[in-house]
Amino acid sequence: MEIMRILLGILFTLVFGGALGMGLAVAFRKFSIEKDKVVGDLENALPGLNCGSCGYAGCSGYAEALAAGTDTDLTKCKPGGQSSLEAMGEILGVAVEASATKMVARPHCLGNNEKALKKYEYAGLQDCRAAMNQFKGFKQCEYGCLGLGSCIKVCPVDAISKTGDGLVKVDADLCISCGNCVDICPTGVMKMIPFDADYYIACNSKDKGKDTKGNCSVGCIGCKICEKKFPEGAFVVQDNLCVINYDEKDRDETRAEAAEKCPVNCIVKI
Amino acid sequence: MSYIGILITYVFISNLILSQFLGLCPFIGVSKDLESASGMGFAVTFVMTIASLVTWMVYHWVLIPLNVEYLQTVTFILTIASLVQLVEMVVQKYSPALYKALGIYLPLITTNCGVLGIALININQGYNLMEGFMAGFSAGLGFMLALILMSSIRVKMQTERVPKAFKGIPIAFISGGLMALAFMAFDKALLTNLIG
Numbered sequence: 001m002e003i004m005r006i007l008l009g010i011l012f013t014l015v016f017g018g019a020l021g022m023g024l025a026v027a028f029r030k031f032s033i034e035k036d037k038v039v040g041d042l043e044n045a046l047p048g049l050n051c052g053s054c055g056y057a058g059c060s061g062y063a064e065a066l067a068a069g070t071d072t073d074l075t076k077c078k079p080g081g082q083s084s085l086e087a088m089g090e091i092l093g094v095a096v097e098a099s100a101t102k103m104v105a106r107p108h109c110l111g112n113n114e115k116a117l118k119k120y121e122y123a124g125l126q127d128c129r130a131a132m133n134q135f136k137g138f139k140q141c142e143y144g145c146l147g148l149g150s151c152i153k154v155c156p157v158d159a160i161s162k163t164g165d166g167l168v169k170v171d172a173d174l175c176i177s178c179g180n181c182v183d184i185c186p187t188g189v190m191k192m193i194p195f196d197a198d199y200y201i202a203c204n205s206k207d208k209g210k211d212t213k214g215n216c217s218v219g220c221i222g223c224k225i226c227e228k229k230f231p232e233g234a235f236v237v238q239d240n241l242c243v244i245n246y247d248e249k250d251r252d253e254t255r256a257e258a259a260e261k262c263p264v265n266c267i268v269k270i
Numbered sequence: 271m272s273y274i275g276i277l278i279t280y281v282f283i284s285n286l287i288l289s290q291f292l293g294l295c296p297f298i299g300v301s302k303d304l305e306s307a308s309g310m311g312f313a314v315t316f317v318m319t320i321a322s323l324v325t326w327m328v329y330h331w332v333l334i335p336l337n338v339e340y341l342q343t344v345t346f347i348l349t350i351a352s353l354v355q356l357v358e359m360v361v362q363k364y365s366p367a368l369y370k371a372l373g374i375y376l377p378l379i380t381t382n383c384g385v386l387g388i389a390l391i392n393i394n395q396g397y398n399l400m401e402g403f404m405a406g407f408s409a410g411l412g413f414m415l416a417l418i419l420m421s422s423i424r425v426k427m428q429t430e431r432v433p434k435a436f437k438g439i440p441i442a443f444i445s446g447g448l449m450a451l452a453f454m455a456f457d458k459a460l461l462t463n464l465i466g
Binding site for chain 2: 008009012013016017020021023024027028031032125126
């Protein structure tokens with residue numbers, strides 16, 4: 001008789017589960033709502049990282065807004081880059097510009113614990129924005145990387161890490177160019193540069209040359225040697241700070257020479 | 271037992287999370303901020319209430335007549351899982367606003383042990399249909415209370431300097447344990463004092 005009870009139990013579970021399954025299948029027929037095909041296609045075209053850099057809650061939110069026509073800007077997805085831009089253009093029947101080189105974030109500072117002088121020893125909340133509230137940071141240079149890692153916390157792909165000597169570094173291969181770190185960085189030292197750039201100016205100091213030199217041994221003093229002696233290198237000095245015009249490509253040789261001539265060595269090869 | 275007694279019992283005295291330690295995954299996983307905690311709390315209350323009703327019916331109208339009460343755990347899991355799926359579909363179809371608010375939490379609850387727990391408790395305590403309904407609703411409220419308390423603690427904790435080894439989940443469990451200790455103050459004596 002025991003075997004009958006076991007069989008009954010198996011039979012009951014099968015029938016009960018089957019009935020529920022059938023019920024759900026019927027209910028699905030009855031209650032299912034047609035998902036907009038365009039929305040689905042757009043979601044597939046987007047990278048699905050849900051990083052939020054487009055300003056919507058996630059990729060699906062952006063897809064819905066695009067499909068509904070409340071948003072017409074296709075370029076808001078930074079991680080997707082060119083491939084997803086083209087795919088979305090195809091779905092929506094919009095011509096897209098074949099532009100947009102991949103950008104990556106990079107902290108423009110070499111002033112680590114040894115090279116940059118400090119105003120005071122900071123022992124507060126381990127967050128760059130909190131440190132910035134106290135006399136514009138604990139470094140004498142108020143433009144440099146504070147290295148407390150506010151950017152690390154907002155990076156959706158963990159591309160940023162501490163170097164261990166008071167700075168942060170970005171793994172360019174992991175970077176999806178969402179720009180979250182640029183937005184959160186209180187000193188503005190985190191900037192986007194093209195992925196294929198060979199050189200960058202590793203300083204963000206807009207102080208006068210003399211002050212910069214007093215604050216940090218690797219700061220750009222705005223001496224304009226690079227700008228004047230190497231016009232081919234597309235260096236521009238503004239506000240006592242050199243910047244590279246990345247639109248001018250393939251200037252590696254000139255830039256290499258300029259890097260050697262830079263008195264503070266802040267033209268750095270990537 | 272009166273309905274008020276059931277309410278107090280499952281919100282404070284036998285709080286699902288803090289004294290029975292059921293449904294700890296959402297307690298840790300969805301308590302990072304107040305918004306998601308309350309969303310999850312409402313979704314769980316909703317599902318627990320309905321699940322209490324339906325499992326009571328399944329037990330008394332299907333399992334007992336067929337004399338297979340020993341299958342209650344299996345059937346309850348099946349029932350709750352399909353019920354949540356069904357509710358999700360219905361809500362999505364007829365109330366997109368409610369779906370937007372609860373939708374993302376509903377799939378998380380399909381196999382929540384708190385929901386199964388309250389269904390089994392209803393049967394063990396021998397509640398009738400309305401008492402079971404009340405117990406499910408109160409347990410949901412208690413769950414939401416614990417989740418919201420926890421989320422406020424965790425928001426405050428984000429700016430505290432927690433030792434590295436305790437950061438994140440470990441300190442959440444420790445605070446949860448301390449909260450559970452505090453909830454031990456609610457016991458049966460409280461209930462007798464309150465409503466005699």
